[in-house]
Amino acid sequence: MLLKFFYRFPLKPSSKHKIYVWHGTLRGDVGAIVSLGTTDDGKLLASGGITGTEVWDLETMQRLRTPSNPGLRGGTTAIVWIKLRDDPGEALFYGTQAGYLVSWRQGPGVQDFEEVSCFQLVDPAEITGLAFDPLSNRVAVCHRQGVVQVYALDSSMNLRAIYSIKIPNCSAKSIAFSATHGISTTAQFIFSADLLAKLRRCGAIGGYIGDAAVDMQGSMCLDDPSCGVNVHRLEEEGQRKVKSFSIPMTKQMRARKVCFSNQCQEIVGGSDHGVMYVFDRRNGETVDELSIHESEWVQTVTATDCNGVPTILAAKSRDAAESNEIFIWHKKTGRTRGVGNRSKIHLQLPKPVRATSIQRSRECVRTVPSAGY
Template sequence: MLFYGTITGFLISWRQVPVVPVLQIRDRAPTGHQGREGFREIFCKRLAQPSEVTALAFDTTSNRLAVCNYNSSVQIYTLASSAKPCKTFAVNIANFIPKTVHFGAMRGNERELLVFGLHDGKMCASHLNPYILTTRFSRTLTGSSEIDSSSEPWEIGVHIGDAAVDTRRMTVCIDDTEHGAILYRLDDHQRVKTFPVPVTQAKRPRQVRFLDDSRAIVIGSDHGIVYIFDRRTGDIIDKLAVRGESWVQTLATMDCGVPTIFLAKSGEDSGRNDIMIWRKTAEHRFGSGLSETVIALFQVSMLLASLAFAYQNSELALTLDAHATPPPPPGHCSTAHPPLCAIGVRSQAVKAVSASGAAQREQENGIA
């Protein structure tokens, strides 16, 4: 499924279908090539109080879609089996322009919905049955769509260009259009760290995202550079250059096996505008293969030395045990060493026969 909003307030959804025209728009003639997988438009509806759709978010757990527009409207749709959205909730937040929306953490049986303001820098947190809405100062929305202003306000005090939420670590990274990315804790609203991004042309919104299991923070700029910061230290890990010195607002990240960044220039610009894909690669230093081989040989040598030492100690222990054990008495058969016992009895018998023969010969000599 693919959802997108338009500047005129339409919410449109497309479904991927096999062996159909690549693009087919309702009753119009099909376009594209036949016999290939493509997308078919299955839903197109203009939202209430139509205006530019500013943000979308989807929750895979509850199968619900959140939509915000420039007229301060926040709407939630449930996706039925037909994949056509069914509106379940709608509310207007006074004096508030939603810029971005995210589904947050689960709190008991309730799901948070975080909505971030644009020009006023508000972040409003609100309960709405299984949801919470958020702006800069926290307000609570109930299931009946009434606003409860009894909660303490959270005054961030910056212009929010974008926001990214890490529900596992309960943190949010906000694009401050003047200074850069700012990391906050959601539980106590404390600022954790600032990741400065220079402004060379104009203060513009820039998308910000977490990357590599939130080890890194990615943010665009107004001068054709995408910055990647280390979340813990705040150091710049890398700078991704986009052709020219254009505004880079559009970016997305994913961690499907390999951390990946999708980015493109924004605004009207001459020439082609490619969508670029960057992937994290393992760092191979010079001689790293040789060092790994040496380490492996050293480990094998240590293993062989340990086995040889254990073998020599076991031989020495057997030798000492054999010398320390006294011979068994005549006629005694040890079950521990039956062959040795049998040999000892036989030797004693031979000695006894030899002694009796010698005594008999002496007696015969005396008689003679």
């Protein structure tokens, strides 16, 4: 009877060191949520899974109206937000299991989204990564067969192919633009983003790669499902491991998503036992452990800044016929509850709702991971 009671009334998410505060819970897609993404300002969140893509307003904690479900396109496996010059609305691209690249855009003067384009890639396979460079208005795509494609994006969100390259013997996991507009795809293939794709460097790290995040200063955070998270420094002569963060494995080896948080000062990784681990990037210490429930898989995480407050989002990753939840934590700040509406929002615990997310701040580029768990 006691076990049934706890199943019907699960424990509230907790924080071991009280550095982060649970802000709210959102009920996301049916089945595993495999991709999360937030806008640069942290106001909108997109979540993707087997039932398609959902968009949430993180200020009101409400779901926004979006186009219909995926159908033959397959579940959503990668998401990237787009901000076009002189366009007040937000836009996004998402990739699917069947290799479709789809774009949505907010209608004029409204929050709701409408579909702009949809096409299937040549040699289609599950899209595992998307990236956007706002300075050059380019979109990069990678998929499970090791193909990387780069497109130029115009003001109407039309895509013009620039180049396509296939990396031999590689299943690309994630992709990002570097500070010099080059492109990095995980498993350590670095190549230029000029009109003729030129492979500049490749190498092996000697371990598993489940996911990756790249910052603008040339550091790469890699998930090793067997042991935890490793940070590598990208250098001219290759890459160099600079730090490792251990995450216990209690069930079996599965890929976990990783991300930089708090202006790239912290690293966040999920686990197979319901805990998100937050590490200090410099000294390697554990900043906090954010718990959902020990029986849960937490493989989908992301981070952003909501109104200047470091925020971590995590989704349950179990395959179930019911909605999975997305949990939101805010880092404690020096502000008090009585100072302004924004600080009240961040320090109060709202009623549960729905959502999911991922981070792409101005100081670090979050690569979008794969759904292949």
